[in-house]
Ligand code: ADP
């Protein structure tokens with residue numbers, strides 16, 4: 002260390018405290034990086050790697066980015082999940098003795114970015130915190146630094162639920178204690194793809210106690226919140242006045258959606274492209290403001306359970322829907338409302354400029370108009386919405402008096418404060434203005450005196466005011482009075498003592514006025530700080546209005562109707578549609594279908610050919626339920642529904658490519674969630690369960706799952722299957738109904754009607770679908786032949802299973818008999834079995850860990866087993 006130059010020693014000392022960050026070390030007009038940081042940064046940012054002498058034997062790797070364009074480089078790194086520590090010179094290099102003092106002034110991390118370019122305006126940017134208190138109990142905290150919103154939630158059902166809660170939320174970074182188990186940390190990095198940061202300290206200092214006021218002195222909540230707060234303090238190192246007191250999210254007041262369902266239902270992003278386009282959010286988002294767009298997303302992620310709260314939203318949507326013109330006026334007014342929530346955040350952070358404050362003013366100036374429109378509605382709920390708004394006229398007035406409409410972006414060059422706001426400033430301005438007038442008069446005088454028409458007085462930063470005379474006219478200048486300052490190709494520039502004297506007066510006045518303007522602006526910003534809570538409240542009210550008008554707007558343009566809710570757990574939807582598919586369908590139109598479920602029909606077993614619309618029908622119900630419970634109207638001609646407490650889905654096509662689990666394992670995990678956590682108030686969608694394994698295996702599991710749900714869970718369940726055999730269950734399971742999607746054959750081709758009808762489907766159209774896909778004709782013919790053969794061979798087997806009309810074997814003994822019966826029937830083997838050998842075979846099968854096997858390993862194991870069985 003001691004051989005390094007003092008500056009490099011300083012660097013190393015600071016870097017040691019910020020090991021997991023890129024340290025941007027300010028050197029003049031550059032941020033430099035050294036050693037490993039330089040190697041990594043040159044790779045990540047594609048900038049040139051150089052080196053410098055640092056006192057040691059080897060030269061030190063170095064790379065840098067210009068100070069003025071650093072933002073883009075920082076953005077690039079942060080978007081990749083890295084953290085950046087900004088290390089500035091904290092004393093004036095001119096007066097410093099020895100190495101200039103430097104300090105880290107801010108950490109920019111994925112979860113705490115504040116700069117406009119790094120934020121998606123329609124999306125919150127959350128930093129989340131996780132604290133573990135027992136195997137079952139975790140506290141999750143959320144903070145959006147750009148808006149100041151902070152919330153805390155308790156999870157009491159284990160780690161999976163933590164993942165489910167965080168999944169698909171706009172969380173970029175998670176703060177944890179260093180001792181959180183490694184497997185959990187891996188889940189965060191691999192399943193949620195977030196940056197993980199550490200914070201041990203959880204104590205809350207006196208000055209921030211008020212932020213924990215609403216946490217009811219609950220030790221765990223306070224500790225969880227404290228961890229996050231400490232992290233924010235450590236990274237931001239600046240005013241956090243805009244942080245709102247943390248509020249508790251009671252997760253049991255919202256519909257629970259596990260990780261799988263959130264993904265499968267494509268609420269806010271699609272599975273394949275990961276984009277908003279094609280998601281439910283995409284259909285529902287007709288918000289006008291960025292704040293509204295963020296609020297809508299939040300609502301969509303947390304559908305309500307309280308019927309009264311849902312109905313409250315519906316009332317307003319209904320009123321907005323009925324009054325087209327008023328709604329359009331509100332939309333129009335909202336267009337002039339800027340992102341007050343984030344502007345408030347910038348006020349607190351001290352990076353707000355005059356233009357931002359103009360935006361605040363313009364936004365506030367729209368509020369009285371919005372209040373007026375709302376007051377004219379005949380709906381009490383809408384009137385109340387307007388009455389509750391504080392239109393902040395005192396803030397508007399303050400900004401009106403102080404900030405000039407055409408203020409520049411920078412706050413250090415003047416031109417911000419209006420005349421008449423401050424007497425001293427007005428005096429300076431007068432002085433400078435008079436001086437300028439004097440100079441233009443001097444120009445006139447000099448022209449006359451010298452008789453040079455082209456003589457002019459100009460100004461530049463180096464020489465100040467000067468008199469310019471073209472070369473051709475130089476001979477007209479009298480000797481003595483003019484002092485030559487600069488020679489150009491065509492002209493010469495002169496000064497006179499008189500000019501210089503006036504100049505210093507003007508410049509002094511200007512300099513003072515710029516300084517004063519800066520002071521006044523900072524003072525003003527402090528005064529605006531006091532309005533932060535009021536601005537935040539206003540932002541929330543405006544976002545609410547925006548989301549509700551968005552619901553009304555989409556309900557009108559898409560022809561949605563208002564659903565009603567019942568306590569009898571009845572679903573009665575007439576002419577229901579899939580909100581997204583109907584939007585993307587171009588030529589044909591979507592075929593509406595009814596859904597009827599009640600205590601007589603808790604489960605619907607859906608059969609029908611591939612591509613007929615089974616999955617669509619199932620998702621349609623789930624999306625309708627979610628839309629209903631966020632207060633929006635729904636795509637159908639009428640709807641009665643229960644309030645669902647949870648929705649579970651197992652839907653194909655969502656194979657877990659990311660975490661590398663086999664399709665079948667994912668299927669089983671998703672099914673497990675539903676089976677273990679659903680209540681009779683839940684909705685379960687199981688789409689073609691068992692498809693990921695062999696036929697008999699799959700069918701057996703499917704049947705067992707249906708029976709289990711029917712018996713123990715009694716949730717409303719939609720179960721689609723291609724195992725036609727399962728339709729027999731209707732006879733034995735009282736609350737199960739068969740329905741199917743109709744398709745018709747026309748001249749050897751299949752025509753999908755997409756119509757749901759009672760009863761089971763009768764034929765498989767797989768080969769016809771293959772034909773539609775234009776597989777070679779020979780292949781199609783061959784497939785038909787093979788099918789024929791199967792059907793002939795299988796007759797005996799089908800009969801056998803008909804003997805037992807779907808009734809589940811009850812005792813263990815019966816089950817064993819059944820399994821032998823099936824396997825014998827399937828393999829057509831002679832049945833001289835030595836009981837001892839059979840027993841060992843059963844043992845071996847029992848010990849197989851099927852869940853952990855790849856399909857290939859399973860095939861191999863099966864092959865071995867069969868070989869033994871044949872022996
Ligand atoms: P399945 O699950 O039975 O294989 P899907 O639900 O995936 O079938 O539907 C296949 C395609 O059929 C969908 O992509 C959609 O374009 C179309 N479709 C489904 N339901 C309808 C409907 N009710 N009206 C019009 N088209 C539909």
Ligand code: MG
Pocket residue numbers: 615616617653688
């Ligand atoms: Mg399907």
